Amino acid sequence: MTPSRPRPNIDEDNRPFWEAVQERRFVLMRCQECGRWYWPAAYCRHHRNAPFFGSLRWEPASGRGRVFVCNIHRRAFHPAFEVPYVFALIELEEGPMFGSNIIGCPVEDVRVGMPVEIAFTEVEDGVVLPLFRPSAPDPSGANVSTEGARA
Secondary structure, rough: OOOOOOOOOOOOOOOOHHHHOOOOOOOEEEEOOOOOOOOOOOOOOOOOOOOOOOOEEEEEEOOOEEEEEEEEEOOOOOOOOOEEEEEEEEEEEEOOOOOOOOOOOOHHOOOOOOOEEEEEEEEEEEEEEEEEEEEOHHHHOOOOOOOOOOO
């Protein structure tokens, strides 16, 4: 019997994110005062905030970005993971970094700067995860924004 894959750690702060993922929608927190995007849920660091995330709302995001850094795992950290696999930090178009796996291409083809897009993937028992796959480069040639939630 194959071990069950670990489930996301869902709490009250990130529940709206995981509910959107289950519906195959990608959302991030966005400051309603200055427009900056955040992942994970955080307070805006550019001005005073209303209490209890009052200045932030979950809003639809592009689900596009570029590989900022990546690692090929050839030894599984959990028996349910098939090796090799790629874990990457994705610099989202909106600015925040988002950690996920890269799927849909040989692990050796994943490169820093590679354009990627969200690939909602059902892994088992109805659990949907926000994984990323290679995408075509932006035809406008626009660079990924560096404005966002990095502290």
